[in-house]
Amino acid sequence: MGLRFWILLFMMVLVPASGHCRSTAFGTSIYDPGHLKPRDSLLKVKVGDMAMDFTLPALSGDRVGPGQFRGEKNVVLTFIPAAWTPVCSDQWPGYNIAKPLFDRHDAVLLGISVDSRASLHAWTQAMGGLWFDVLSDFWPHGRVADAFGILRHDGTAERAIIIIDKKGVIRFIHVSDINRRPDLGMIIKALESITP
Amino acid sequence: MYRIIFAFLLFIPSVAQATDSAGIGERLIRIELPAPETPGMRDYLGVGSKPTFTMDEIDARVVIVEIFSMYCPHCQREAPRVNRFYDLLQERGTPGAAFKLIGIGVGNTPFEVTYFRTTYGISFPLFADEDFTIHKALGEVKTPYFICLARSADGSFQVVFSRAGGMDDPGVFLNKIMKQIENRR
Numbered sequence: 001m002g003l004r005f006w007i008l009l010f011m012m013v014l015v016p017a018s019g020h021c022r023s024t025a026f027g028t029s030i031y032d033p034g035h036l037k038p039r040d041s042l043l044k045v046k047v048g049d050m051a052m053d054f055t056l057p058a059l060s061g062d063r064v065g066p067g068q069f070r071g072e073k074n075v076v077l078t079f080i081p082a083a084w085t086p087v088c089s090d091q092w093p094g095y096n097i098a099k100p101l102f103d104r105h106d107a108v109l110l111g112i113s114v115d116s117r118a119s120l121h122a123w124t125q126a127m128g129g130l131w132f133d134v135l136s137d138f139w140p141h142g143r144v145a146d147a148f149g150i151l152r153h154d155g156t157a158e159r160a161i162i163i164i165d166k167k168g169v170i171r172f173i174h175v176s177d178i179n180r181r182p183d184l185g186m187i188i189k190a191l192e193s194i195t196p
Numbered sequence: 197m198y199r200i201i202f203a204f205l206l207f208i209p210s211v212a213q214a215t216d217s218a219g220i221g222e223r224l225i226r227i228e229l230p231a232p233e234t235p236g237m238r239d240y241l242g243v244g245s246k247p248t249f250t251m252d253e254i255d256a257r258v259v260i261v262e263i264f265s266m267y268c269p270h271c272q273r274e275a276p277r278v279n280r281f282y283d284l285l286q287e288r289g290t291p292g293a294a295f296k297l298i299g300i301g302v303g304n305t306p307f308e309v310t311y312f313r314t315t316y317g318i319s320f321p322l323f324a325d326e327d328f329t330i331h332k333a334l335g336e337v338k339t340p341y342f343i344c345l346a347r348s349a350d351g352s353f354q355v356v357f358s359r360a361g362g363m364d365d366p367g368v369f370l371n372k373i374m375k376q377i378e379n380r381r
Contacts, residue, residue, distance in 0.1 A: 023265070023267075023268035023269055023270045023271065023338065023339050023340075090265065090267045090268070090303070091267060093267050093268065093269040093272070094265075094266050094267035094308070096269070096272070097266070097272055097311075097312075097315050098311065101311070127269050128269050128273070181267070181303065183305045183307065183308070184266075184305070184307060184308050184311065185305055185306075185307030185308065188307075
């Protein structure tokens with residue numbers, strides 16, 4: 001059993017998979033921060049709480065927030081840590097083909113990032129555009145993420161899914177390992193549980 | 197899972213070959229996949245009733261593998277073209293001596309692979325590589341990524357070529373594959 005065996009063993013078993021794949025759609029534009037501390041914040045909300053009302057500037061130019069859908073739609077908030085990073089660039093494009101699934105559960109999707117609108121505009125254009133509103137939590141920096149308790153110490157947000165029902169009640173919270181993308185099936189299952 | 201990892205440890209020739217196309221193909225040939233649940237897909241691959249199979253057990257002269265992700269915008273745009281490519285293969289193929297096409301959804305759960313299939317009306321077998329095991333073994337290639345395997349005279353599969361990015365025109369892509377196979381003879 002030579003050195004190569006042990007190198008292979010290390011590479012294949014001990015080194016974790018990256019947890020993301022890169023689409024050729026982004027060329028060489030993606031910045032890889034490497035493996036990060038899985039979670040770096042403490043939640044300030046829990047399932048059953050009334051969701052705070054907020055609005056943030058959207059790429060559309062309007063201010064958008066979950067309160068605008070009260071009584072009409074369930075709202076799925078998808079927080080991502082940062083634009084132009086590997087896992088995030090490998091998350092929202094999937095939701096881009098999943099609109100029928102959200103529609104089926106009477107839900108709207110709101111993407112939220114602490115990036116500026118300029119950066120988010122360039123990034124989402126590289127994805128080919130998105131059907132859902134993308135909101136910038138840039139200034140005051142991370143105010144909304146912090147209110148939910150998902151602002152990390154480096155100023156990025158956690159990778160989190162928060163579902164608010166039509167009455168404005170938080171019905172589902174999932175904060176992922178920041179290095180991993182949450183399963184779409186998990187999100188849809190959570191929606192099914194609140195829209196039987 | 198442990199069988200897959202063990203197979204990787206046995207056969208990966210060198211870490212330095214992580215992005216080498218021949219190396220990728222060699223690893224791919226030995227990867228064990230779960231047999232499809234539907235009889236039609238099992239018949240397509242010719243893998244009988246076994247619970248798992250490896251590439252070299254596929255009843256085909258040539259196997260084209262697409263490494264994709266439901267989350268990859270390029271893969272989404274490419275899906276209709278890949279479907280046309282599959283139709284072209286079906287037109288040219290004959291049972292037992294055909295060109296076969298499969299897809300591996302890296303980092304995708306079975307739910308996500310099924311949704312991708314449904315969204316784009318995909319008729320060829322797709323497999324979920326939920327924990328990136330296969331992706332990691334292939335050197336974490338970008339998606340979409342195509343690998344073409346062809347049988348040699350001794351019956352084993354060899355890599356004809358591989359490429360990152362879309363196939364563009366399905367007919368041109370197929371002709372390129374045919375030319376590569378001809379060049380090997």
